[in-house]
Amino acid sequence: MGRHSCCVKQKLRKGLWSPEEDEKLSNYITKFGVGSWSSVPKLAGLQRCGKSCRLRWINYLRPDLKRGMFSPDEEDRIISLHQVLGNRWAQIAAQLPGRTDNEIKNFWNSSLKKKLIKQGIDPNTHKLLSEDQVKDEENCTNKTSMLQIPSAGLMDQPFHLTNSRSFNSEVNGQLTEASKDEFVSKQVFDLLYIHEFQANVNPNGYNSEILAQYQQNMRPNDHRQSEFNRNPNYGFCSETSITKLEHGQITETDFASSSTSRMSSSNSSNVRRYQNTAEIQMPRMLENSEDLTWEVENKIESLFQYPYISIKNEELKSSPRQ
DNA sequence: AAGTGTCGCAACCGCACCACC
DNA sequence: TGGTGGTGCGGTTGCGACACT
Numbered sequence: 001m002g003r004h005s006c007c008v009k010q011k012l013r014k015g016l017w018s019p020e021e022d023e024k025l026s027n028y029i030t031k032f033g034v035g036s037w038s039s040v041p042k043l044a045g046l047q048r049c050g051k052s053c054r055l056r057w058i059n060y061l062r063p064d065l066k067r068g069m070f071s072p073d074e075e076d077r078i079i080s081l082h083q084v085l086g087n088r089w090a091q092i093a094a095q096l097p098g099r100t101d102n103e104i105k106n107f108w109n110s111s112l113k114k115k116l117i118k119q120g121i122d123p124n125t126h127k128l129l130s131e132d133q134v135k136d137e138e139n140c141t142n143k144t145s146m147l148q149i150p151s152a153g154l155m156d157q158p159f160h161l162t163n164s165r166s167f168n169s170e171v172n173g174q175l176t177e178a179s180k181d182e183f184v185s186k187q188v189f190d191l192l193y194i195h196e197f198q199a200n201v202n203p204n205g206y207n208s209e210i211l212a213q214y215q216q217n218m219r220p221n222d223h224r225q226s227e228f229n230r231n232p233n234y235g236f237c238s239e240t241s242i243t244k245l246e247h248g249q250i251t252e253t254d255f256a257s258s259s260t261s262r263m264s265s266s267n268s269s270n271v272r273r274y275q276n277t278a279e280i281q282m283p284r285m286l287e288n289s290e291d292l293t294w295e296v297e298n299k300i301e302s303l304f305q306y307p308y309i310s311i312k313n314e315e316l317k318s319s320p321r322q
Numbered sequence: 323a324a325g326t327g328t329c330g331c332a333a334c335c336g337c338a339c340c341a342c343c
Numbered sequence: 344t345g346g347t348g349g350t351g352c353g354g355t356t357g358c359g360a361c362a363c364t
Contacts, residue, residue, distance in 0.1 A: 015358090017332090017333090036350095050349080050350090051335095051349090052334080054350075055334080058351095088352085089353065090351075101352075105353075105354085106332085107330090110329070110330050110331080
């Protein structure tokens with residue numbers, strides 16, 4: 001697959017767009033919409049390739065774009081979604097109205113990554129870094145080591161979704177080898193599993209069926225609950241509240257509720273900060289669902305909405321293009 | 323004031339996927 | 344079934360603005 005034909009043509013402008021070019025493109029798209037991007041430059045009177053026009057429209061000229069700084073909530077969402085999706089910027093952008101994949105990618109690389117490292121969190125794996133690692137990561141923030149795809153990290157990173165089926169395949173309260181394999185392999189990046197999970201999710205947010213399943217399948221086994229409490233590889237956890245700390249928005253409630261979190265024995269300051277501000281534990285939230293604050297409910301919702309919306313996106317993707 | 327380094331953003335590049343012929 | 348064109352995505356680069364020496 002070579003270069004696009006539209007890019008091979010001679011006399012095509014490259015580089016920054018002039019206001020005149022923006023106006024031409026914007027006027028054309030506003031009047032006629034996007035038919036075929038390859039024909040847009042010719043019809044709009046631009047010396048650009050269609051691909052460049054498409055990018056300019058999507059990343060800059062689109063009227064529904066939200067310009068300006070990212071809000072703390074948006075930062076939270078980006079971090080949460082990145083933990084689940086890795087560098088799938090387009091999917092992350094789909095969850096943030098008015099933001100583009102390019103914008104989010106740049107924001108991640110220029111700002112959020114450093115912020116996480118400062119908080120002692122590996123931005124690739126979303127796991128805690130040792131103090132030595134923090135120094136190393138800070139030293140080479142702009143080097144290629146930081147640009148590695150996070151798949152390796154995701155494979156062993158502590159974000160698992162599960163449903164009753166996994167827990168039904170247990171013997172004497174222990175997961176069988178087969179169910180363990182399933183449990184370990186069926187992580188959230190497994191789209192099929194997301195779809196399975198989605199089937200139980202009310203797109204409006206928090207879902208009572210999940211709570212019921214949780215109570216039915218997990219509550220009777222206190223040892224497993226303690227496993228959730230003890231083992232960061234189970235359940236939901238997120239460092240997203242770090243951004244709230246950064247923005248000075250951490251509340252007394254936040255601190256009080258999270259400071260009772262499970263990991264309370266480390267001496268590391270980074271770990272302690274992470275514990276106190278960062279973790280949202282799904283089992284705890286479900287258990288105390290009636291006491292959920294608005295903020296926590298939103299966090300659940302944001303985590304639950306993704307699978308639902310991803311379905312929508314997959315459906316859109318699979319439908320014929322215009 | 324001039325040179326150098328750093329950072330953030332816009333845009334490009336290459337690849338993969340899909341639809342159509 | 345293979346070739347071709349269109350589109351979308353993630354990684355990378357280039358450049359301007361700003362800070363620092």
